[in-house]
Amino acid sequence: MELASIGGGVFAFLVFLIYVSFVGLSVYGLILFIKLARRGIKALDIYLNEKGC
Secondary structure (H helix, E strand, O other): OHHHHHHHHHHHHHHHHHHHHHHHHHHHHHHEEEEEHHHHHHHHHHHHHHHHO
């Protein structure tokens, strides 16, 4: 087994880990955005009910 093939495998594994972490962070960010949007809609509903619109 050549040293270059081992290095290529390690590099591919690191790229895979980075890819998986970005996917995980993207899903987490999407969940946080959805929570923020729901809270904003709820606040807007309360504001509109108080103003009588």
